[in-house]
Amino acid sequence: MVASDELLSIRAAELYYEEDKTQDEIGQVLRLTRWKVGRLLAQAKANGFIRIEIVHPRARRLPIERRLRDELGLRDAIVVSSAGVHGEDELQSRTAQAAADYLTSLRPVPRALGISWGRTLFEVSQHLRDGWAAGVNVVQINGGVSLNKRAGTAATTAVSIAHKGGGSATLLPSPAILERLETKEAIENDRAVSAVLELAASASAYLFSAGAADDNSVHIDSGYLTADDVQELVRKGAVGDVVGRYIDADGNIVDPGLDARTIGLGLDRLRASPTSIAVISGSAKHAVAAAVVRSHLCSVLITDEETALSLLDEPSPHRTADPLHPAQHSLKDTP
Amino acid sequence: MVASDELLSIRAAELYYEEDKTQDEIGQVLRLTRWKVGRLLAQAKANGFIRIEIVHPRARRLPIERRLRDELGLRDAIVVSSAGVHGEDELQSRTAQAAADYLTSLRPVPRALGISWGRTLFEVSQHLRDGWAAGVNVVQINGGVSLNKRAGTAATTAVSIAHKGGGSATLLPSPAILERLETKEAIENDRAVSAVLELAASASAYLFSAGAADDNSVHIDSGYLTADDVQELVRKGAVGDVVGRYIDADGNIVDPGLDARTIGLGLDRLRASPTSIAVISGSAKHAVAAAVVRSHLCSVLITDEETALSLLDEPSPHRTADPLHPAQHSLKDTP
DNA sequence: CGCGTCATTGCTCATATGAGCAGGGAGGTC
DNA sequence: GACCTCCCTGCTCATATGAGCAATGACGCG
Numbered sequence: 001m002v003a004s005d006e007l008l009s010i011r012a013a014e015l016y017y018e019e020d021k022t023q024d025e026i027g028q029v030l031r032l033t034r035w036k037v038g039r040l041l042a043q044a045k046a047n048g049f050i051r052i053e054i055v056h057p058r059a060r061r062l063p064i065e066r067r068l069r070d071e072l073g074l075r076d077a078i079v080v081s082s083a084g085v086h087g088e089d090e091l092q093s094r095t096a097q098a099a100a101d102y103l104t105s106l107r108p109v110p111r112a113l114g115i116s117w118g119r120t121l122f123e124v125s126q127h128l129r130d131g132w133a134a135g136v137n138v139v140q141i142n143g144g145v146s147l148n149k150r151a152g153t154a155a156t157t158a159v160s161i162a163h164k165g166g167g168s169a170t171l172l173p174s175p176a177i178l179e180r181l182e183t184k185e186a187i188e189n190d191r192a193v194s195a196v197l198e199l200a201a202s203a204s205a206y207l208f209s210a211g212a213a214d215d216n217s218v219h220i221d222s223g224y225l226t227a228d229d230v231q232e233l234v235r236k237g238a239v240g241d242v243v244g245r246y247i248d249a250d251g252n253i254v255d256p257g258l259d260a261r262t263i264g265l266g267l268d269r270l271r272a273s274p275t276s277i278a279v280i281s282g283s284a285k286h287a288v289a290a291a292v293v294r295s296h297l298c299s300v301l302i303t304d305e306e307t308a309l310s311l312l313d314e315p316s317p318h319r320t321a322d323p324l325h326p327a328q329h330s331l332k333d334t335p
Numbered sequence: 336m337v338a339s340d341e342l343l344s345i346r347a348a349e350l351y352y353e354e355d356k357t358q359d360e361i362g363q364v365l366r367l368t369r370w371k372v373g374r375l376l377a378q379a380k381a382n383g384f385i386r387i388e389i390v391h392p393r394a395r396r397l398p399i400e401r402r403l404r405d406e407l408g409l410r411d412a413i414v415v416s417s418a419g420v421h422g423e424d425e426l427q428s429r430t431a432q433a434a435a436d437y438l439t440s441l442r443p444v445p446r447a448l449g450i451s452w453g454r455t456l457f458e459v460s461q462h463l464r465d466g467w468a469a470g471v472n473v474v475q476i477n478g479g480v481s482l483n484k485r486a487g488t489a490a491t492t493a494v495s496i497a498h499k500g501g502g503s504a505t506l507l508p509s510p511a512i513l514e515r516l517e518t519k520e521a522i523e524n525d526r527a528v529s530a531v532l533e534l535a536a537s538a539s540a541y542l543f544s545a546g547a548a549d550d551n552s553v554h555i556d557s558g559y560l561t562a563d564d565v566q567e568l569v570r571k572g573a574v575g576d577v578v579g580r581y582i583d584a585d586g587n588i589v590d591p592g593l594d595a596r597t598i599g600l601g602l603d604r605l606r607a608s609p610t611s612i613a614v615i616s617g618s619a620k621h622a623v624a625a626a627v628v629r630s631h632l633c634s635v636l637i638t639d640e641e642t643a644l645s646l647l648d649e650p651s652p653h654r655t656a657d658p659l660h661p662a663q664h665s666l667k668d669t670p
Numbered sequence: 671c672g673c674g675t676c677a678t679t680g681c682t683c684a685t686a687t688g689a690g691c692a693g694g695g696a697g698g699t700c
Numbered sequence: 701g702a703c704c705t706c707c708c709t710g711c712t713c714a715t716a717t718g719a720g721c722a723a724t725g726a727c728g729c730g
Contacts, residue, residue, distance in 0.1 A: 010391050017387045018397045022716060035680060038717065049394075051418070052352045053386045054379075056345050062353045083386070357686065370710060373687070672730090679724070687716070694709080700702090 006047070008032075009040040013050060016041055051317075055084040057094050058101075064308045068293075068301060072311060075274070075299040078102055080281075082305040082316070088282050091304045095281035096123035099302045102277065103207065104132040110275065114141040114203035114265065115161065116243045117154035118218055120279050121209055125160040133165035140169075141200045141208070142243040142264030144176035144222060172196045174263045176244045177224040184261045193263070200265050205275035210292055212284040213238040213246065233258075240288030242267060242278075242297055249287065251295020270297050277302060286310040341382070343367075344375035348385060351376055386652070390419040392429050393436075399643045403628075403636060407646065410609070410634040413437055415616075417640040417651070423617050426639045430616035431458035434637045437612065438542065439467040445610065449476040449538035449600065450496065451578045452489035453553055455614050456544055460495040468500035475504075476535045476543070477578040477599030479511035479557065507531045509598045511579045512559040519596045528598070535600050540610035545627055547619040548573040548581065568593075575623030577602060577613075577632055584622065586630020605632050612637060621645040 008030065015026045016037075023041070027034040044050050059081040068077035078101075080094040103124070113136050115121060138158045155171055162169035174193050178184035187193055211217050213234050219225040219241070230238075233255060237248035244262050246254045253259045253267070270276045278298035280289045289307050292298055301308075306316045346365060350356045351372075358376070362369040379385050394416040403412035415429040438459070448471050450456060473493045490506055497504035509528050513519035522528055546552050548569050554560040554576070565573075568590060572583035579597050581589045588594045588602070605611045613633035615624045624642050627633055636643075641651045 006391075007393055010389060010393050013389050014395055014397050017389065024716080033680065034717090036678095039678095042718090044389075049389055049391045051388045051390050053388070054345060054348050054352065054384055055386050056341075056384045058342055058345050059384075060349055062349050359686080368710065369687090371708095374708095377688090673728100674730100675726100675728085677724105677726080679722100681720100681722080683719090683721105685716100685718075687714105689714080690712090692709105692711080694707105696707085697705090699704080 005040065005043070009044040009047075010049060012037050012040045013044045017050065053083040054081060056081070057090075058097065059083065060098065061305050061308070064305065064312070067312055068308055072293050073296070074293065074301055077300065077308070078302040079308045080304050091306075092120065092281050093123060093127075095279060095302060095304050096120060097127045099124045099207070099277070099279040100127035100129075100132070102300070102302055103128065106205070106275070108204075109133050110136060110203070110205035112137045112139055112199065112203040112205075113161070113165075114139050114200045114206040114208075115158060116140075116142050116208035117144060117157050118209050118211065119153075120281070121207070122153055122157045124207070124279060125157045125164075128161060128164045130164050131166065133167070136162060136165035136167040138162035138165070138167065138169045139196065139200045139203055140172040141203070141206065142176060142262075143172050143174035144224075144244065170196055170199055172200070172264070175224070176219065176222065176263065177258070178261045178263065181261055184263060188263060197265065201269055203273075205277065206265075206270055206273055207277045207279065208243050208270070208298075209279050210285060210288040211241045212282075212288055213240045214284060216284070217241070219244075239291050240285065242288070242292060243270070247288075247291050247295070249291050249294075251291050251297060267297060271295075274299060276300070279303070281307055283307075340375065340378070344379040344382075345384060347372050347375045348379045352385065388418040389416060391416070392425070393432065394418065395433065396640050396643070399640065399647070402647055403643055407628050408631070409628065409636055412635065412643070413637040414643045415639050426641075427455065427616050428458060428462075430614060430637060430639050431455060432462045434459045434542070434612070434614040435462035435464075435467070437635070437637055438463065441540070441610075443539075444468050445471060445538070445540035447472045447474060447534065447538040447540075448496070448500075449474050449535045449541040449543075450493060451475075451477050451543035451599075452479060452492050453544050453546065455616070456542070457488055457492045459542070459614060460492045460499075463496060463499045465499050466501065468502070471497060471500035471502040473497035473500070473502065473504040474531065474535045474538055475507040476538070476541065477511060477597075478507050478509035479559075479579065505531055505534055507535070507599070510559070511554065511557065511598065512593070513596045513598065516592075516596055519598060523598060532600065536604055538608075540612065541600075541605055541608055542612045542614065543578050543605070543633075544614050545620060545623040546576045547617075547623055548575045549619060551619070552576070554579075574626050575620065577623070577627060578605070582623075582626050582630070584626050584629075586626050586632060602632060606630075609634060611635070614638070616642060618642075 011030060012026050015021045015029060023037040024034040026037045061079040061081050064079045065077040068074050078098050080098045082091060085091050115138055117140065138161050140158050144154055158169040158171060172193065174187050178187065213230055215227055217230055220227055220230060233246050236254045238246040238254040239249050244264050245259055245267055248254050276298045277300040278292050279302045280292065281304040283306060286307055289303060290311055293301055293311055309316050343365065347361050350361045350364060358372040359369045361372045396414040396416050399414045400412040403409050413433050415433045417426060420426050450473055452475065473496050475493050479489055493504040493506060507528065509522050513522065548565055550562055552565055555562055555565060568581050571589045573581040573589040574584050579599050580594055580602055583589050611633045612635040613627050614637045615627065616639040618641060621642055624638060625646055628636060628646055644651050
């Protein structure tokens, strides 16, 4: 396209989109036929000069969802828009809302739903509406009841999801990680625990999130691991954890010793399920999200726009520099 | 509007704007008549959920231009879009380009054009194309030749605008501010200077910028004022300078003593001209811009979107916090 | 200079969309 | 319970837009 046409197409776009003029009227103003105007507008669109955003907390990005499905082999994908977002908290909240919506509309309605716990899942439970299902049984798929500081968050999450869905919750009465392998095996063999694990393994759908391998890890908060432990895991290649198990970028267990002391459903069970839903949002979790998706830990991904684009190796349009806090006056001198 | 309809309108908008479906197709997907879909889309637009931006360096914001004309009594206004801008430098460059475009299309073509000087005007001169006019005479309207560090910028600006317009430039051979009133009056009475000032007063159009009253002032760079002088002016109410004269928020001269020692066209001459074009951009200049416009120093304003919105007391849509690079505070710099 | 090639232009016609109007139902009032 | 009002729905019809096609003209090549 010639430069003069490019400029014309911008003028036409201004009149069309900002002034609500018809192509015919624009033609009169710019002294063009209305067909030429139509073509200029088409060019402006094709060149990406026209950006249309849906600014709403519930807005999704369907084209990105399609690409996630097609290019990454996901069964389904939900991507919430980041347009007009006011901070990572809101992004998280939008994603949780979308997860709640997805659960609600999930067909067939799962008889038994296995869930992990954490801030994200808790938020999902909050966003669910009463009566979102008629009788779902919710099973925890990984341990972690007692040591958690905000005691009961894990239990509350499961109970709340079950209650609102007209069913009951089955909690996994065990810590997330044991110090000694023997203890872990002993607990695992206890009927109270093994029964829950069996139930978890038979769930028809799973809903879980993932944690980044950094200082904010809920495992550090809960006292199961120290910051140094996590650092060491990172050194070994960990990008984050899924249902308590630390994985590297390829989705492999990073530290088999640690993993053997971790109570909960094995990752392969998630991989085998036709409906394993991962809810992951936030810039800190791009790496885990990639690992989860590439190693097929989830068949359905619910995430935010930036995370989705990072999975597709695309730069985010919302990362533009802030024009009001400028770089320094660089005075170019006369040639 | 009911909440359920709001959500529906978002779903419809996604299908319409992102998936390019027709309203009829959307109706089939959402089980609505195509008229309902049309109304939902209209609602989404009316509620401001649909944001359409023209992302291009030459894009303008016509609705804002109209509001500037109507609400602030400007004869004309040009507002360049800030969409997708990469820093204040680019904003400045876009504005300068728009000023060059405006000059080029200005009718009647000015016989004599009075101009100030500075970074902005220099950039305007760079953006002008050869042959933008057929014989304009350019007159400097304020002094400042000798002391300027980047010697010749002022002269280069005038000469370049004149040359590209097929005419010649008349420079004002004097400093901007004199230390003693007597010296100023003596210079002013010198034929070489007074002749230029008369010519300047008779120009048919003016083009000027404005400086913020801060450490980046070109007067400090040039050595006419110290940083302390400027600070003192600010204490007295100065918001910036126009053609070398410091004004307060109401457009009044802040320091008559200083003003009397300043050489150049009086501000009332600008106010009296039917074509006095101010080119002002950048967040630092919001206050001066407001003073210039409110005191009718210009009949035409060329500026950026943020500045224009600040004049209209509107928050800028581009000021949203970047969720990925949170709250980085502006570091004030000193030369 | 003549000719072929290809992009561009202005058109016809089919389709998508918006304005305006009549019918119907929800909810309020007596 | 009857009636009335108002809003919403689904329609008809006018208008705006996009697809496809023939005519035009610019350009390069022999």
